[in-house]
Amino acid sequence: MVNPMQIPSTGLAAGVEGAVLKADVRDLDFYYGAFHALKRVSMPIHDHMVTALIGPSGCGKSTLLRCFNRMHDLYPGNKYAGGGIVFYPDNTNLLAPDVDPIEVRMRISMVFQKPNPFPKSIYENVAYSLRVRGMRNKNELDDRVESALKGAALWNEVSNRLKELGANLSGGQQQRLCIARALASDPEIILFDEPTSALDPIATASIEELIIELKEKVTILIVTHNMQQAARISDYTAYMYLGEMVEFGVTDQIFIKPQKKATEDYITGRFG
């Protein structure tokens, strides 16, 4: 295990007042086979804030996101090669080999690019993350499912058809169902991997609104291709390019007065 204390902090934690560190990426190196996907990436994740990862395709932003809940463990050939993600308050490196990925995923949930409801009823989709934790009590399940669906602003639309298949919902509703599923187990961080790229503008707006509301409850890390989206919903923004962290900062600063020329070029659309 990489001892978090041995990894020097990046000192990037400053910014919005009262921000508390939830996780800290420190000098993270990651490979897909021989491809160096993340090069000594460092950035802080603040508690109850929305942090957006932006950058052109292939810059490593999704790779970084998926490191947070160890999705790379599912595929052979992916290699974590140095540094780490220190998770607070545990002060543990999430990527350490002796940390159980199942435990990590129980606390850091994820919503994907394309809505991927399970071939189950709406109710069972949301209850899934509770059932995998061994919850069997019907009343408790009912309560948690209801509050998760309310949290995902979906309850009013589906309360009278919980037995229907999740796949029968519209695209935007399916995505909110997936958010409810991620919420049900009270995770500490929810990772969003371009959650609106398969949705129409109206559904996108409702998801964005929801994400802003959700930061009351959880810390949010979101990958997006849409810079306006990052500007609208995030408190912090990180711009990545070719596997490197180019610039990290408070969103307003990044968009109004970026420190680096490369960031400015990307944000103003001169590149990417």
Place this chain on the structure above:
Amino acid sequence: MSASASAPPLSASIGAGISDRLSKKASRHVKERIIEAMLFAAAAFSVFVTVAIVYVLVKESWVFFQTVPLSDFLFDTQWTPLFDDAHYGIMVLLSGTLTSSAVALVVAIPLGTIIALYLSEFAGFKVREIAKPFLELLGGVPTIVYGYFALTFLTPILQKIYPDLPGFNLLSAGLVMGIMIIPYVASLSEDAMRAVPMALREGSYAMGATRLQTALWVVTPAATSGIASAYILGISRAVGETMILAVAAGMQPNLTFNPAEPGATITSYIVQVALGDLPHGSIGYQTIFAAGLTLLLMTLAFNLLGYWLRKRYREVY
């Protein structure tokens, strides 16, 4: 070229150019027609053969049912068509078929499903690449080999455990038949499971599910229709299997659902009679067709069930 007042001249001239070029490609059109006709002929051939088989079966069975009333065929409890006191109770053969198939399915469905789950969700790439050809080899062993395996290897072992077991019995034949069917069930179920999109598995893992939970609660339900088809195919194979039963189960018509007894199945009866020297057109000869028609109706019913299951539980991801 004359452009009319209503049509713009540009598009008219483009139109003319295209039709000039198109006319030179007529040969391709003919070729495609020929290929289409050949493809249709190939498809029509298989339909024709099926229809012809059904026609022969129904025609000969019709003659049979002129002599033997349908009620005797369905409800008589003896099957002795070659004796002087002839009885034609298909139930006797049906019981043998159902008993041996049930034994086979008790082996093949659980084992086949577990193997499929393992290969699809747990085994690494290398293990799968090595194990799958071996598994499929199991399905390629000639059934006569399985038959003698049951008779000369498995039955003696079973007799040690259960000394009253006769030398020919449905149990041993059914067990070996189950082993024969495993590859069909496993291979098709595995294909169905592997076809489940990775996005669903990732969704499950991201909720903190273990591999087993993902396999049982997400992958298996998503693959239900494919797995059901695999089971139906397994059942059809069991019902239609001939050689193992002819060799190891004794070919004695016996109305029983006890696998520890010898018995004849529809298929093994057909082998027995077809190998004999019955004159064409005799009533004994026609029993083959009546029995064959029964078998066909059974497999047809299973295929329809499989079709219905596929539609009912088609993949909804």
